[in-house]
Amino acid sequence: MVLIWYTQTAFQGCIPERRNFRLIITVSRDTILPVRTYEARLTEIQLAAGEGAGGRLAAWIDCPPSAIPAAGQYVLAYAPRDPFSAVGTALFCGEASLGLKTSARGFLAVPPFPASWVPGTPLVLRGPLGRGFSLNGQRLALAALGDTVARLLPLAAQALQRSDAVTLFTNASLPALPASIEIYPLGSLPEALAWADCLAIDLPLEALPGLRLSLGLKKEDQLILPAQALVYTPIPCAGLAECGACAVPARHSRQPRTTERRTFWLACKDGPVFNLDELVW
Numbered sequence: 001m002v003l004i005w006y007t008q009t010a011f012q013g014c015i016p017e018r019r020n021f022r023l024i025i026t027v028s029r030d031t032i033l034p035v036r037t038y039e040a041r042l043t044e045i046q047l048a049a050g051e052g053a054g055g056r057l058a059a060w061i062d063c064p065p066s067a068i069p070a071a072g073q074y075v076l077a078y079a080p081r082d083p084f085s086a087v088g089t090a091l092f093c094g095e096a097s098l099g100l101k102t103s104a105r106g107f108l109a110v111p112p113f114p115a116s117w118v119p120g121t122p123l124v125l126r127g128p129l130g131r132g133f134s135l136n137g138q139r140l141a142l143a144a145l146g147d148t149v150a151r152l153l154p155l156a157a158q159a160l161q162r163s164d165a166v167t168l169f170t171n172a173s174l175p176a177l178p179a180s181i182e183i184y185p186l187g188s189l190p191e192a193l194a195w196a197d198c199l200a201i202d203l204p205l206e207a208l209p210g211l212r213l214s215l216g217l218k219k220e221d222q223l224i225l226p227a228q229a230l231v232y233t234p235i236p237c238a239g240l241a242e243c244g245a246c247a248v249p250a251r252h253s254r255q256p257r258t259t260e261r262r263t264f265w266l267a268c269k270d271g272p273v274f275n276l277d278e279l280v281w
C-alpha cells in the first residue's frame with residue numbers, strides 16, 4: 001500500500017522553501033491494519049494436582065469471543081495495574097473444547113504468565129496476533145516436543161469436531177483429554193509419518209535442530225506429508241519494536257527477512273506457526 005503525503009512544513013531545510021513536494025511512503029498492510037485491544041480479566045488459576053505440585057496449569061481469561069486466539073495464534077496481555085507489566089505476556093489458548101464451549105466467556109490460557117497475576121487481575125489484550133495452524137486432513141498427528149501439549153489442544157478440538165482421527169505424540173505430562181485422542185510417546189513419532197495426512201508440531205525454538213532426529217529422518221530425507229510447527233520462543237514486543245528476539249532460522253522461501261548475516265522469520269509476525277519447509281531444521 002502506498003500513502004502519499006503533501007506538506008510544506010515538514011522536512012524544512014531539506015527542500016527549497018515554499019515548494020510543495022510529495023513524499024511516498026510504502027508500508028506493509030500488516031503495519032497499518034489496526035490491531036484491536038480488549039478489556040479482560042483473569043478469573044481463575046488452575047493449579048497442578050498432587051502434594052507439593054504447586055505449578056500453574058492454566059488461567060481462565062474472561063474476554064469477548066473476538067479476543068480468543070485461534071489455534072496457534074496468541075494475544076499479548078498487559079496488566080495495567082502491574083508496574084512490572086510494561087512488556088506484554090503472549091497468551092496461547094490451551095482449551096481442549098475450544099469451539100465446543102458456548103456458555104463460558106473467554107479461554108483457558110497456557111502458562112507461563114507473571115506470578116503477580118492472581119484471580120481478579122484486570123488485563124488488556126492486544127490481538128489476536130500471528131499466523132495460526134492451517135492444516136487439513138482426516139488423520140491428524142500432533143507432536144509436542146516441549147513440556148506442554150496445551151497449545152495443540154485447540155487444533156485437536158477442531159479436528160475432533162470434524163470427526164477426524166487425532167493422535168498425539170509427547171513425553172510431556174497430560175491434562176484430561178477427550179478419550180478419542182490416541183496418545184503415544186515421542187519415540188513412536190516416526191511411525192506416524194506413514195499413517196497421518198498432516199502433522200502439527202509444537203516445539204521450543206531450541207528443539208528445532210533436533211527435530212529431524214525426532215522424526216526419524218536422515219539428513220537427506222524429505223517429509224512426505226504437509227507439516228506445520230508452532231515455534232515457541234519469547235515474544236517480548238510482539239512485532240511492535242521489531243526487537244528480533246523471536247528470530248527463527250528460515251529457508252529462502254516466501255521472502256524471509258534477511259540481514260547481511262542471516263535469513264530469518266519473526267515468530268511474532270511471520271509465525272509463530274510455520275510450514276516446516278520454510279524453516280532450517
Ligand code: FES
Pocket residue numbers: 234235236237238239240241242243244245246247266267268269
Ligand atoms: S518479539 Fe520483538 S520482533 Fe518479535
